[in-house]
Every structure is written in C-alpha cells, then in structure tokens.
Amino acid sequence: MDYQINRFVIDVPNGDEKSSVDQLDMDFFLQCDYRKVILGTVRFPDGKPAPCSVVKLFKLKRATADPETTPDLEPIGHAIADENGQFLLGPVYPGDKLVLKVLYLDCFIKKSSTETVKTTREPEDYNFQE
Template sequence: MDYQINRFVIEIPDSDEKTSTDQLDMDFFLQKDYRKVILGTVRFPDGEPAPCSVVKIFKLKHPHCDAEITSELEPIGHAITDDNGQFLLGPLYPGDKIVLKILYLNGLVYEPSSKSVKSTCEPMDTEYEEEE
C-alpha cells in the first residue's frame, strides 16, 4: 500500500520589525490521491441519530473470505459519532474489502446537561463543607 503524505517545509522570515504583513499567504497543491473516506450517519431504528456510538473499521485479512462470518479481520481504526450520529473514517484504498462494527448504547437518550459535575472523592482538607 502506498500511503501518500504531502510534506511542506516552510521557512519563516526572521524579522525584528513589526510590519503590516505579519501574515504569510501561501497556496498548497496536493498530489492526486485515490484513497477514499466514509462519511456516514448511525441512526436508531426510529430514525433518530445515535450519538456517542463507536464505529470500528476492519480490513479482511483474506479478501476471498466471506465477510459475514470470518473472524480474520485486521483493525484499521475507529471513530465516535457526534451529536448528529455522523462519523468519518479513512483513508481506504480502492479494492479494499472492509467490515464496519458499530457499538452503541441501546435506548440511549442524549440530553446535554448544564449541571456541574460533582466529584465522588472526599476532599483532603476537612475544613470544607459539602455542598448540597
């Protein structure tokens, strides 16, 4: 597999004077890349997004194996879904045969909280009183 990394070396001009051009404007040209990514959304059966789900991606060790039953999988990476159930995985190479496994909490109801988190540890100094 050829994994392309575009590397750019930038020499920052040395100057003691503050000028009106403290910003360096640059254009970067990437090489053509044939790799792919997966942008997906995980949803519960009712269609609602599944936040905080873990999406694991595996490559088949032997491409001729049945992807439904084989345990010959090579882990490639993972992603965690955002509040909208979306994730991004990659890079993937043309011709790869992959398997995704999605782990989620059944019946998860996600409601952001503005409440402060209280510690489960007792304070070291006994002068502090516990807030209720």
C-alpha cells in the first residue's frame, strides 16, 4: 500500500513570546494514497543510458482520444534524466491515460579542446521501456 504525507499547518510562536520549550514535538500520520510515480531509464538502442534526456509527461484531455495522433494533451510535468539516464515523474492517478515524450540532448559534445557545442535531436521510434 502506498502512502503520502498530508499537508499540515504549524503555527510557530513568535520569537518575542514567552515559551517553556524551545522545540515543537509533533507526530505526523501518513494517509493512504493510490497515486503512483513513474521511475524510468532512458536508453539508446544499444542499451547504454541516455543522460540529459528531457522526459515530458502528458495526460490525454479526452480518455477516448488516440494517444498516437491527438494534439489534445495536457502537460503534467517534465524531468531531465541524470547521468545514468534515470528520471522520476508523477504523481499520476489510477485510470489516467498518459503520453510520455523523450527528447535527447547531447549535453556537451566537444568539437575541439576549446569549443563546446550543445545540440538537440529527437529520437525516431526508439523504445525506451526496460
């Protein structure tokens, strides 16, 4: 079962108010949560990680829309893959229809010892699932 922490409002006394304690002791209870997160790894076709990839997460605005062709996408969030190609996105809700788009960034390709070039290219039909 997954849990999340709820929002708690804490009133901290002003510094000029007299208080018998210098710390606030509190307990926080987690509530059941059915949301999920997406932890993934972006890889090149040869299996090597693709660092600095931009991963964008969209939700279909209409559940009946074709995820392959519809332009009706609501952006939910994005992440940049770390040096191992890993990223974390979410939370997402059960029943959501999602579309994930990946853009690979050549972070730092050295053309010479003094020049660094940044380029972008979108992969063709690579399958980035593990």
